[in-house]
Amino acid sequence: xxxxxxxxxxxxxxxxxxxxxxxxxxxxxxxxxxxxxxxxxxxxxxxxxxxxxxxxxxxxxxxxxxxxxxxxxxxxxxxxxxxxxxxxxxxxxxxxxxxxxxxxxxxxxxxxxxxxxxxxxxxxxxxxxxxxxxxxxxxxxxxxxxxxxxxxxxxxxxxxxxxxxxxxxxxxxxxxxxxxxxxxxxxxxxxxxxxxxxxxxxxxxxxxxxxxxxxxxxxxxxxxxxxxxxxxxxxxxxxxxxxxxxxxxxxxxxxxxxxxxxxxxxxxxxxxxxxxxxxxxxxxxxxxxxxxxxxxxxxxxxxxxxxxxxxxxxxxxxxxxxxxxxxxxxxxxxxxxxxxxxxxxxxxxxxxxxxxxxxxxxxxxxxxxxxxxxxxxxxxxxxxxxxxxxxxxxxxxxxxxxxxxxxxxxxxxxxxxxxxxxxxxxxxxxxxxxxxxxxxxxxxxxxxxxxxxxxxxxxxxxxxxxxxxxxxxxxxxxxxxxxxxxxxxxxxxxxxxxxxxxxxxxxxxxxxxxxxxxxxxxxxxxxxxxxxxxxxxxxxxxxxxxxxxxxxxxxxxxxxxxxxxxxxxxxxxxxxxxxxxxxxxxxxxxxxxxxxxxxxxxxxxxxxxxxxxxxxxxxxxxxxxxxxxxxxxxxxxxxxxxxxxxxxxxxxxxxxxxxxxxxxxxxxxxxxxxxxxxxxxxxxxxxxxx
Numbered sequence: 001x002x003x004x005x006x007x008x009x010x011x012x013x014x015x016x017x018x019x020x021x022x023x024x025x026x027x028x029x030x031x032x033x034x035x036x037x038x039x040x041x042x043x044x045x046x047x048x049x050x051x052x053x054x055x056x057x058x059x060x061x062x063x064x065x066x067x068x069x070x071x072x073x074x075x076x077x078x079x080x081x082x083x084x085x086x087x088x089x090x091x092x093x094x095x096x097x098x099x100x101x102x103x104x105x106x107x108x109x110x111x112x113x114x115x116x117x118x119x120x121x122x123x124x125x126x127x128x129x130x131x132x133x134x135x136x137x138x139x140x141x142x143x144x145x146x147x148x149x150x151x152x153x154x155x156x157x158x159x160x161x162x163x164x165x166x167x168x169x170x171x172x173x174x175x176x177x178x179x180x181x182x183x184x185x186x187x188x189x190x191x192x193x194x195x196x197x198x199x200x201x202x203x204x205x206x207x208x209x210x211x212x213x214x215x216x217x218x219x220x221x222x223x224x225x226x227x228x229x230x231x232x233x234x235x236x237x238x239x240x241x242x243x244x245x246x247x248x249x250x251x252x253x254x255x256x257x258x259x260x261x262x263x264x265x266x267x268x269x270x271x272x273x274x275x276x277x278x279x280x281x282x283x284x285x286x287x288x289x290x291x292x293x294x295x296x297x298x299x300x301x302x303x304x305x306x307x308x309x310x311x312x313x314x315x316x317x318x319x320x321x322x323x324x325x326x327x328x329x330x331x332x333x334x335x336x337x338x339x340x341x342x343x344x345x346x347x348x349x350x351x352x353x354x355x356x357x358x359x360x361x362x363x364x365x366x367x368x369x370x371x372x373x374x375x376x377x378x379x380x381x382x383x384x385x386x387x388x389x390x391x392x393x394x395x396x397x398x399x400x401x402x403x404x405x406x407x408x409x410x411x412x413x414x415x416x417x418x419x420x421x422x423x424x425x426x427x428x429x430x431x432x433x434x435x436x437x438x439x440x441x442x443x444x445x446x447x448x449x450x451x452x453x454x455x456x457x458x459x460x461x462x463x464x465x466x467x468x469x470x471x472x473x474x475x476x477x478x479x480x481x482x483x484x485x486x487x488x489x490x491x492x493x494x495x496x497x498x499x500x501x502x503x504x505x506x507x508x509x510x511x512x513x514x515x516x517x518x519x520x521x522x523x524x525x526x527x528x529x530x531x532x533x534x535x536x537x538x539x540x541x542x543x544x545x546x547x548x549x550x551x552x553x554x555x556x557x558x559x560x561x562x563x564x565x566x567x568x569x570x571x572x573x574x575x576x577x578x579x580x581x582x583x584x585x586x587x588x589x590x591x592x593x594x595x596x597x598x599x600x601x602x603x604x605x606x607x608x609x610x611x612x613x614x615x616x617x618x619x620x621x622x623x624x625x626x627x628x629x630x631x632x633x634x635x636x637x638x639x640x641x642x643x644x645x646x647x648x649x650x651x652x653x654x655x656x657x658x659x660x661x662x663x664x665x666x667x668x669x670x671x672x673x674x675x676x677x678x679x680x681x682x683x684x685x686x687x688x689x690x
Contacts, residue, residue, distance in 0.1 A: 001369050004338055007345040008352060009369065014060075014289045014328055015241040017186050020098050021059035022344055022351040023365055025358050026291065026332050027104045027191070027245070028386065030408025030417060031064035033090075034083060034103075037405050039073050040066070042086035049408075049417055051090075053358055054099035057365040059351070061099055062291070064408060065106040065191050068172040071113070074137045077105070078175040084183045091184035102243060103180050106191035107169050107224070110144035110198035111158050111207065112151045112297040114389045114397045116404065123156045140165070145201050145208040145215060149255060151297045152389075152598075153396035166214060166224060174231040177240070187241030189291060190228055193282065194245040195303045196252075196269075196296030199225050203278070204250060204296075206268040218274070222281060229286040243289035244282060248275050248317040251299040258299025258606050261310055269296055272317065276324045283325045290325065291353060292318040293333045297598075301606075304599035305334045307381045308477050308572070308607075312339045319348035334381070337368060359386055359410040359417075374490060377412060378483045383597030384411035384677040391598045392589035399594075411677035412484070414684045422684050427452045432517070433690060434459065436506055436658075437524035439467020441668025441679040443488045445522050448687035450495040457518070458492070459504040465489050468526055468669075471547045475573040507658075520663050520690050524683075527652035527669035532561075536624030540646040543570055555644020556580060559629055561621050563590040567649035568604045575611055582614040582643055584621060584631060595675060616641065665690070 001009070009021045030036050033050065035043040050061055068077050094101055115123070122129040122138045129138055142150070143165065144158035177188045193200050201207040202224045208215045214223055229242050236242075250269025251259045259265040270278065279290060293314040295302025305313055314333035322329040331343070332353025340352035357364055361377040368376065386408050390398040397404075406417065414422040431454050435442045438460030446456045464470060466485050473481040492498055529542045543566055546554070556579060560571045563585035571581040583590065590608070591601040608615060618634035628642040656670040665686045668679045 001371055005341050005368060007341040008337060010344075012328060012350055014187065014243065016239050017100055017241050019059045019100055019351070021057070022340075023058055024060045024291070024330050024332075024351050024353045025053055025058045025062060026330075026353040026355045027062045027064050027189070028355050028359070028408045029064050030386070030406060032066045033063045033087065034066045034077065036064060036407065037072050038070075039075055040070055040077050040080050040083060042083040042090070045417055045419065047090050048419060050101070051094060051097075052362045054094050054097040054101075056363045057369060058099055058358070061094075061101040062104050062189055063101070065104050066176070067106050067108055068169050068176060069108070069140060071108070071141050072135060074134075074140060076172055078172060078179055081179070084179045087180070087183040087185070095184070100186040102187040102189045102241065103185050104189040104191050104245070105173055105176055106197065107173075107228075108143070108198040109141070110201045111148040112196050113141055114399070114404070115142070115150055115152050115156060116397050116399065116401065120153055120156055120396055144198065145210055148201070148207055150396075151196075151256065152391050154255070156396075160210075163212065163214065170224075170227050170231050173228045174235045177232040177242070178235045181236050181240055187243060187288070188232065189243040189245060190225060190287075192245035192247075193222075193225050193278075194247040194293070195300075196247075196250070196298060199228075200247065200296065204269045206252070206255075218277070218281075222278060225282065226285040229282075233286050238286075241288045242286060243291055244287045246279070246282070246290045246292050247294055247296065247303065248272070248279075248292050248314070248321045249294050250296050251294050251302050252296050254298070256298055256602075257609075258295065258301065258602065260607060260610055261313060263610060272320070275321055279321050279325050283327050287327065289328045289330065290321070291330045291332070292321065293331070293353070300599040301603040302333065304383065304387060304597065305381060306383070306597075306600040306603055307480055308600075308603050309334060311336050315339065315343060315349070319343060322349060356381070356386055356410075359408060360412045362416075374487075377487055378480050380412070380480050380484055380676075382411055382676060383600055384595055384675050385409040386411075387597050387599070388595045388677075389598055390594050390596050390601070392592040392601070394588060395592070411675070412680060414681050422681075422688070424448070424451045425688070427454055427690070430454060431519040431690060433457070433520045433522065434506070434518040435522045435524060437467060437526060437668070437670070438462075438465040438500070438502075439524055439526060439668060440469050440488065440676060441683050442467070442522070442524035443492055444680050444683040445524060445667050445687050446498050447491060447495065448684055449522075449690065450498045452687065454497065454690065456495075456498045458498060458500045459506045460500070460502050461505050463502050465492065465500070467524075468544065471544050474547050474550055475569065476576070477573070520665065521658075522665045522667055522686060522690075523656055523658055523670055524667040525655055525657050525670045527673050528655045529648065530651045530653060531648065532621065532650065534621060534623055539624045539626065540648050543567070543647060543649040546570060546647045550577070553645075554579065554647070557582060557643045558645045558647060559584065559641065559643035560647050560649055561629070562649035562651070563587065563615075564593055564649065564651070565591060565596055565601075568608075570647060570649055571613065572604060572607060575607075575613060580613075582616070582641060583608070584616045584619050584629070584641065586618065586620055588618050590615060590617070595677070614641075
C-alpha cells in the first residue's frame with residue numbers, strides 16, 4: 001500500500017462500534033437487504049452483493065434504502081418477521097470479514113418520487129387510482145409535508161401528510177430499528193435530511209409550508225427527524241448507533257433549478273448558516289454520525305455527480321460543517337482516495353463515502369491496499385444502469401419498469417446485482433474466435449471469451465485499441481473515461497489466449513472460407529454518423545471530426561445541430577473553451593433521451609441556462625451557410641440563426657459490414673446504436689453463448 005493511503009486504513013468509532021477502516025460504502029437504491037420496490041423480504045442477491053464487498057475490506061457497509069412503508073403494496077417494514085430471522089445468520093457471516101453494517105431506513109420520497117406513467121395516471125384519474133391503490137397507494141407514495149409539484153412531473157401535486165401518518169412512520173422506525181438490532185445489525189442510518197427526500201422536505205423552507213408543529217419554525221421543521229432518533233434510542237438504548245444521511249447545503253435556486261459549482265446564487269433550501277445550526281441540533285437530538293454531501297433532486301448533480309462535476313466536489317462544505325459537531329462526519333461525492341486520505345489525516349473529515357465504484361469493481365479496496373491501483377476498473381459516473389431515471393419535457397420518468405425494480409446494476413460490470421443472468425462459465429468446447437473491431441465492445445467480448453477459455457484473435461484496423469471511444473474521450477471532462485480506456489488496454493494484455501492484430505483489416509466471409517481458421521466471428525465494427533440532405537451540408541463537420549480536432553478553427557459562435565447527450569457535451573466543451581455555441585434541436589427538450597439520468601442531463605441544462613447558451617428547440621435546419629443556418633421553428637416560421645462553424649450531432653447508423661448468420665455475431669453499435677451499457681451487456685450476451 002502506498003503511504004499516502006494509510007490514513008484510510010485506521011480504525012474509528014461510531015458510538016461504541018469500532019470500524020476497521022475509514023472507507024464507507026454508502027447506500028445505493030437497489031442494494032437494500034430487504035428488497036427494493038417490492039414486498040419486503042430478505043434479498044439474497046443484495047446479500048451476496050454486500051458480502052462480496054465486505055470480504056474485500058470495506059470498513060462500513062450501508063445497504064440501499066429500506067422504506068418504512070413500502071411504496072409498492074404498502075406493507076410496513078416491521079411486518080415480515082421472518083426476514084429478520086434470515087438477517088441474523090447473514091450478519092454473523094458478514095462480521096467474520098471484520099466489516100460492520102448499518103441498515104439505512106427511509107421515510108420515503110415525497111415530491112421526489114420518480115413517478116412513472118402509471119403513477120401519473122393514478123394521481124390524475126380517480127378511477128385508475130382507486131383500482132391500482134392496492135399496488136400504488138399514491139396517498140402514501142405521493143405524500144409530502146405540503147402540497148408541492150412533483151420533481152418529475154410538475155403537473156402532479158403531492159398530498160399533504162397527516163400527523164397520523166407522520167406518527168405511524170416514527171413508530172415504524174423504532175420497531176424496525178429494534179428488529180435490526182436484535183438481528184445483529186450494528187446500527188441504523190436514517191434517510192434522510194438529505195437530497196430533498198421526504199425528511200429533508202420537512203426541514204427545507206421551500207418545501208414545508210405547514211402551520212402545525214411540523215412546520216414553520218426551525219425546531220418544527222426539524223421535528224420529524226428529531227422524533228425519529230429519540231424513538232429509536234428509547235427502544236434500542238442510547239449506545240445503539242443511529243446515523244443520519246445529511247446534505248450540508250441544498251445548492252438549490254428554484255424548483256427544478258440547481259446551482260453550478262462556484263456560482264453566486266440565492267439559496268432557497270438549507271444554506272450554510274442554517275446548516276451549522278442544524279448539524280449541532282441533530283447531534284444533540286441523538287444522531288451519532290453525519291453521512292454528508294450536498295444537493296437536492298433540484299440540484300441532483302451534487303448528490304449524484306456526473307463526470308462534469310469536480311472531483312471531491314462536496315469536501316469543502318462537509319469539512320466546514322465538521323467544525324460544529326463532535327460526532328464523526330463522512331464525506332461522499334466523487335471522492336478520490338488521495339484527497340480523502342489527506343483530509344482524514346488533517347482532521348477535516350472522519351471517513352470517505354463511496355458508492356458507485358463498488359458497483360463497477362467489488363475488489364477496488366483490496367486492490368488499493370495491495371498497491372494494484374492500475375487494476376481498479378474506474379466508475380465513469382454515467383448512471384446508465386445504476387440510476388438511469390431519465391426525465392425530459394412531456395415524460396415524467398422514461399425508465400422501464402424492469403430497470404426501476406432492479407437498480408444498482410452497472411453499465412460496465414453486468415454481473416453487479418445480476419449474478420444469475422451474467423456469470424463466467426467455462427466453455428464446454430474451446431473455440432477459435434475472431435473479434436473484428438477493437439473498440440469497447442470488441443475488447444469486452446474478447447475478455448469474456450478469454451475468461452471462458454476460448455482462443456481469441458482481436459483485429460483492429462487502426463494502430464490503437466479503443467475504437468470511437470478514443471475520439472469520444474478527448475474533452476478535458478472525460479478524464480475518467482480515458483482511464484477506463486487505459487484499463488481495457490492493460491486488461492487485454494493479461495490473457496495469453498487473446499492475440500491482438502493492429503492495423504488489420506479482415507473480411508469475415510473470407511475468414512469463414514478458410515477451413516479451420518475460426519469457428520465463430522464477432523463483429524464490432526461500430527456505426528456511421530447520419531447526415532442531412534440539405535443545401536450547404538458540405539460546410540458542416542461531423543461531431544467526431546470536431547472531437548478529433550477540438551483545437552481547430554470553429555469561430556467564436558459555432559452552431560451544434562442536434563442536442564441529445566453528444567451534442568450537448570460538444571456545446572459544453574466549446575463553452576468551456578471560451579466559445580459561445582448555439583444548439584438547434586428538433587425535439588422539445590435538449591436531452592430527450594431514455595437512459596440518461598436526470599442528474600447528468602440537469603447539469604447540462606442548468607449550465608446552458610446559467611451561461612445563456614442560445615437553444616432552439618422544436619427547430620429544423622433548412623440550409624447551412626457560411627455565416628449561419630436557415631431554420632424553421634415549431635410554428636413553421638423561417639428564421640436565420642447566425643453562427644460560425646456548424647457541427648452535426650444527429651445520431652448514427654449501425655455499420656455491421658457483414659451479414660449475420662449462425663457463425664457471425666454482432667456486438668456494439670454495429671448491432672444497435674446505444675451507450676456503454678448496451679455495448680457491454682450485449683458483449684456478454686454474445687460471449688456467454690459461444
